[in-house]
Amino acid sequence: MSDPSPRIWTRTYLTVMAVEVIVLLGLLWLQRHYGI
Amino acid sequence: MHLLDWGVMAAYIAWLVWDGVKRTKLERTTESYFLANRSMPWWAVGLSVMATQLSAITLVGTTGQGYSDGLRFVQFYYGLPLAMVILCLTLVPFFYRARVYTAYEYLERRFDLKTRTLTSGLFLVSRAMSCGAIAAAPAVVLSVVLGWSVTMTTLVILVPAVIYTMLGGVQAVTWTDVKTMSLTIVALVVAMVFLVRGLPEGVGVDDALAIAGGTGRLQAFDLRFTLTETYTFWSGMLGGLFLMLSYFGCDQSQVQRYLTAKSEDAGKTSLLMSAYWKIPLQVLVLVVGVFTFVFYLFNQPPLLFNPIHDQRVRTGESAPAYEALQREFQGTFDARRQAAVDMAAARHAHDVREQARATDEFSRQDRALRSIRTKAASLVKQTTGDSSYNDVNYVFPTWIMTALPIGIVGLWIAAIITAATDSIAAELNSLSTASVIDFYKRLAQPAASDAHYLLVSRATTGFWGVFAGFVAVYASNLGSLIEVVNRFGSFFYGSILGVFMLAILTRRATGTGAFVGLLTGMGAVASVAFGRPDISFLWHNVIGAVVVFTVGSLVSLFTEDQKIRSQQ
Numbered sequence: 001m002s003d004p005s006p007r008i009w010t011r012t013y014l015t016v017m018a019v020e021v022i023v024l025l026g027l028l029w030l031q032r033h034y035g036i
Numbered sequence: 037m038h039l040l041d042w043g044v045m046a047a048y049i050a051w052l053v054w055d056g057v058k059r060t061k062l063e064r065t066t067e068s069y070f071l072a073n074r075s076m077p078w079w080a081v082g083l084s085v086m087a088t089q090l091s092a093i094t095l096v097g098t099t100g101q102g103y104s105d106g107l108r109f110v111q112f113y114y115g116l117p118l119a120m121v122i123l124c125l126t127l128v129p130f131f132y133r134a135r136v137y138t139a140y141e142y143l144e145r146r147f148d149l150k151t152r153t154l155t156s157g158l159f160l161v162s163r164a165m166s167c168g169a170i171a172a173a174p175a176v177v178l179s180v181v182l183g184w185s186v187t188m189t190t191l192v193i194l195v196p197a198v199i200y201t202m203l204g205g206v207q208a209v210t211w212t213d214v215k216t217m218s219l220t221i222v223a224l225v226v227a228m229v230f231l232v233r234g235l236p237e238g239v240g241v242d243d244a245l246a247i248a249g250g251t252g253r254l255q256a257f258d259l260r261f262t263l264t265e266t267y268t269f270w271s272g273m274l275g276g277l278f279l280m281l282s283y284f285g286c287d288q289s290q291v292q293r294y295l296t297a298k299s300e301d302a303g304k305t306s307l308l309m310s311a312y313w314k315i316p317l318q319v320l321v322l323v324v325g326v327f328t329f330v331f332y333l334f335n336q337p338p339l340l341f342n343p344i345h346d347q348r349v350r351t352g353e354s355a356p357a358y359e360a361l362q363r364e365f366q367g368t369f370d371a372r373r374q375a376a377v378d379m380a381a382a383r384h385a386h387d388v389r390e391q392a393r394a395t396d397e398f399s400r401q402d403r404a405l406r407s408i409r410t411k412a413a414s415l416v417k418q419t420t421g422d423s424s425y426n427d428v429n430y431v432f433p434t435w436i437m438t439a440l441p442i443g444i445v446g447l448w449i450a451a452i453i454t455a456a457t458d459s460i461a462a463e464l465n466s467l468s469t470a471s472v473i474d475f476y477k478r479l480a481q482p483a484a485s486d487a488h489y490l491l492v493s494r495a496t497t498g499f500w501g502v503f504a505g506f507v508a509v510y511a512s513n514l515g516s517l518i519e520v521v522n523r524f525g526s527f528f529y530g531s532i533l534g535v536f537m538l539a540i541l542t543r544r545a546t547g548t549g550a551f552v553g554l555l556t557g558m559g560a561v562a563s564v565a566f567g568r569p570d571i572s573f574l575w576h577n578v579i580g581a582v583v584v585f586t587v588g589s590l591v592s593l594f595t596e597d598q599k600i601r602s603q604q
Contacts, residue, residue: 009304013121016311020117023315027107027256034249 037182037437041446048450049196052215052457056200056208066489069205070137070469071296076207078302080214082309084462085284085293086317087213089310090220092174092193092456094321100428102325103332106253108267110318112574115277119284120311124304126540127285132300137473139291139536146539148547149478154554155535156474158528159288160467164500167463168507173429174456175508178449180344181433190508193453197461198501201468202494206296209461216454223451224320230440231327236334236377243380244330250379250395251402253326256319266572275574278581282533284310289466328435333376335439339365339409341430345416352419358412365408372401460504468497527565530577531557534584538592545588548595553588557581 063069076084101109136142140159144152175189182189200208235244248254258268265271284290284307297303339362340346349358375398382391416425436448472493481488534557538545560583561576 009124012308013124016117016121016308019312020114020315023319024114027110027319030245031107031249031254031256034245034254035252 037445037449038442040442041449044443044446045450045453048219048447049192049453049457052212052454053196053200055215056196056204056212059200059204059207059211062207063203063205063490065486066137066472066493068207069490069493070292070465070473072205072207072210074296075298076210076296076302078297078305079309080210081294081297081302081306083217084210084213084296085290085306086310086314087217087220087455087458088289088293088462089283089314089459090217090317090455091170091459092452093170095220095452095455096174096177096429096432098318098321099325099328099432100430102253102322103329103431104325104428106248106251106326107256107319107322108258110256110315110322111258111267111269111272112276113280113315113318114269114272115274116280116314117311119277119280120307122281123285124307127536128294128303128307129300130540131291131295132303137292137295138288138470139286140288140470140474143535143539143550147535147545147550151535151547151550151554152474153479154551155286155532156288156470158532160470162528163287163289163463163467164503165507167460167467167500167504168511170459170463171456171504171508172511174452176511177429177433178452180342180430181437182449187509190505193456194460194501194505194508196454197457197464198498201461201464202497202501205493206292206465209458209465210293210296212454212461213458216451216458219447219451220455221317223448224324226444227324227436227440227448228320228327230444231324231331234331234335234439238377238384239334239380243383244327246383247333247376247379247398248326248330250398251329253329263575264570264572266574271572271574275572275578278530278533278577279574282529282577282581286532286536287529288470289463292466292469293462325432328432331435331439332431334373336366336369337431338434339412340416341427341434342416343430345420345425345427349412349415349419354415354419358415361408361412361415365405365412368401368404368408372398372405375401464497464500464504467500468493471496471500526573526576527558527561528554528580530580531561531584533577534581534588537581537585538588541585542589542592544592546592546595549588549590549592550584552591553584553586556587557584 065073067073098109131139131142134142134145136145138156140152140156143155171190171193172186175186175193178184178189178192179186184192200212232241232244235241245254258265259270260268261270262268263271294303294306297306338346339358340349349355375394378394379391379398382388382394413425413427417423433452436445440448472489476492476496477484477489481492531554535550535554538550538553557580561580564571564579565573565576
């Protein structure tokens with residue numbers, strides 16, 4: 001594997017956190033839409 | 037179980053063992069046996085990391101949790117993605133650059149021998165016992181489901197793991213993890229397809245979700261800040277963050293997975309795979325449990341999911357009371373099913389009033405049904421004397437055995453058995469590494485040949501396998517002992533994280549500071565655990581890490597670093 005620059009890693013970490021926010025928002029939507 | 041199911045199950049387990057054993061010839065040095073010569077691709081390591089964490093308890097117990105509690109449990113994992121990012125930024129680079137075999141080896145380089153020996157010893161004690169528990173839980177469930185003795189099911193789970201780990205080392209562990217993880221995902225998707233297909237005419241996925249949501253089973257966020265509830269958003273985000281940092285960063289059974297990666301970047305990428313996929317995977321497992329609940333709204337479930345207990349109550353003193361409960365259960369089940377059908381019909385007709393009425397009726401019947409189940413559980417407790425009776429772990433296996441077609445049943449039982457097998461294999465592999473590298477090679481035989489260490493490593497793997505088997509078979513007799521050890525494990529999990537925080541975050545920390553901090557942290561967690569048992573164990577990790585870091589930093593101010601002094 002090549003050695004990505006720290007900038008690419010920063011972007012990767014931000015993507016991980018953004019994906020988590022999207023997944024949590026999806027779960028929140030599920031809870032609100034179908035929940036009591 | 038049909039002959040074809042037995043065939044599928046036996047063929048899959050035999051293939052795993054054969055594929056693992058054939059890697060024996062690749063393992064000629066301890067570095068290849070323990071670390072695959074640091075050559076594994078990131079995706080295989082990433083799947084191995086996920087498979088090590090996903091054991092049979094996840095497939096049987098978590099689907100049961102989805103059935104009874106819904107999505108609440110997923111909050112436990114909310115801190116995981118951030119933990120992975122923090123580990124990629126901190127511990128992972130240190131481990132790779134130090135070229136260590138064990139996480140604890142790094143602590144000797146940074147601090148001293150006593151800190152390494154204590155942390156590695158704590159790991160050995162707790163993991164050896166938990167390895168037995170990982171085998172025992174599914175062995176008990178499978179013994180009831182398949183009608184075998186617990187000893188037999190334990191052997192079916194343990195023997196393949198011991199054989200391929202002893203002979204094939206970490207390569208066998210990783211590649212079987214890849215296969216089992218793939219099988220698990222396929223099995224979960226297949227289960228979901230059959231659960232959706234099992235919905236009655238006129239009830240779609242949307243209606244099923246609305247019914248499950250109406251019972252609170254789609255609640256994935258509990259925003260209360262309370263120390264006594266385990267599954268809340270905050271305990272997952274903070275307590276879960278510390279637990280995941282400790283588990284993935286300081287526990288050899290996980291650290292060893294990513295130390296096999298071919299580079300530091302490959303190691304980081306493999307950890308980030310869990311960051312992306314762990315929460316969605318856990319949601320899938322729980323949604324399978326939620327849909328099992330919906331399935332049993334329309335298809336009559338047994339009053340008790342554990343058939344052995346059902347049989348004992350039927351033939352015991354409480355048989356007349358149990359029979360009366362059965363009749364009541366049947367009537368209430370029919371009324372609840374009708375209410376669920378009415379709810380779906382009213383949703384389709386956009387009839388708000390009828391929907392409200394049907395929802396009220398459904399909730400009333402659901403409460404009545406739960407009350408009947410509670411009474412049945414009391415009869416079990418009276419008859420068997422088992423005060424902790426809970427049949428939640430038998431719900432999903434019951435569905436597998438009764439609702440899935442021939443062939444798929446075998447696939448699912450194979451998935452459950454091998455999920456346990458490969459978690460145990462990873463544990464055995466890491467127990468052997470810590471025993472040989474941190475104790476045998478470091479303290480007993482420092483100057484032997486590599487061939488000698490390889491032989492000892494294989495023998496140690498076998499020893500830990502036999503030890504785990506003993507713990508698993510005698511788990512019911514050792515119940516309180518296992519509980520004590522598990523509790524003991526929770527005392528030092530966060531505390532070991534505190535030691536690694538001292539190692540990486542402060543330059544002034546000394547070996548004595550870390551050692552004293554570790555003992556104080558464990559003491560602090562023990563006093564909270566015994567003094568305030570209502571506080572959730574997730575917070576123990578936060579308490580342990582913070583106390584070790586604070587005390588360790590303070591003690592370091594008054595103690596000299598032996599290494600720096602010897603270098604001067």
